[in-house]
Amino acid sequence: MRIWWKLILVTITIAIVFVVGGCSNQGKSTSPEFFAEPDLATLDHSISSEEHEVFESETILRTENSNSEDRMVTYQGNVLVEVQDYWHAKNEIEKNVEKMGGYIIHSSHQEMDSGDLIGTLDVRVPKTEFQPMLTQLEDKWKVLEQQTNGMDVTEEYVDIESRLKSKHVVEERLLGFMESANNTEDLLNISNELARVQEEIEQLVGRKQYIENQVEFSTLTISIREDKLSARIQGNHLNTWERSKKLFIQTINGFISFSSNAVVFLIGLSPVFLLLFVLTILFLYKRKRNK
Secondary structure, three states: OHHHHHHHHHHHHHHHHHHHHHHHHHHHOOOHHHHOOOOHHHHHHHHHHHHHHHHHHHHHHHHHHHOOOOOOEEEEEEEEEEEOOHHHHHHHHHHHHHHOOOEEEEEEEEEOOOOOEEEEEEEEEEHHHHHHHHHHHHHHOEEEEEEEEEEEOHHHHHHHHHHHHHHHHHHHHHHHHHHHOOOHHHHHHHHHHHHHHHHHHHHHHHHHHHHHHHHHEEEEEEEEEEOOOOOOOOOOOOOHHHHHHHHHHHHHHHHHHHHHHHHHHHHHOHHHHHHHHHHHHHHHHHHHHHO
């Protein structure tokens, strides 16, 4: 009996060992799916989801911060001024713009039938000098028309920064996938996607820099209209003595011109006058003789 019991115990022990060993091997076995590379469609979906999450979180954070910071506003203006000397006014405006740290982006002029000049200057000045520039124009010349407007670009700027942040995250992930790619097809697909993302990053960076430039420098279009006959009195610009001398010389020249014309007229028509004189004498002589 003892021998049978021992055989039964050995058989049970061996069975338990096989069962435990089988379960252990099954738990340690690896399926091909565990080491398989992720499907490209799944990869794109994962990247897009992560990009969207980063974009939303960054947008919310930056929008909250922008509410407490200075707003980003671009300013533009149009001014029409009337001057007595076009070139003098144009040169003075250009000097003031340069002194303010600005620059000229366009300049044009033309002559009207009256001989007066009209022209346009498109200038860009730092945003802190925009209002002082308008004040200078009003103080020095007659402003006929003026229009200014501003546009808040804070929301667009925040949106661009958020999109850039998410695009950089996607770029880093794609670079990591390229390093672990095992075949040419996957490497090519990832490279194409990376090129597309980097192109979008460049476009966003360009737009961001453009907005920053538009905010830092305001644009002002100055139209200049010359009016030489303007009767505006400007302090010491009356030039009374010079104008008196000019009028005196004009009077003398007019008298000399009149006298010269009279002499030319008399000498030129002297044969006619002589003939009329002779005929008059003959007429009077005959008339007296008949009496």
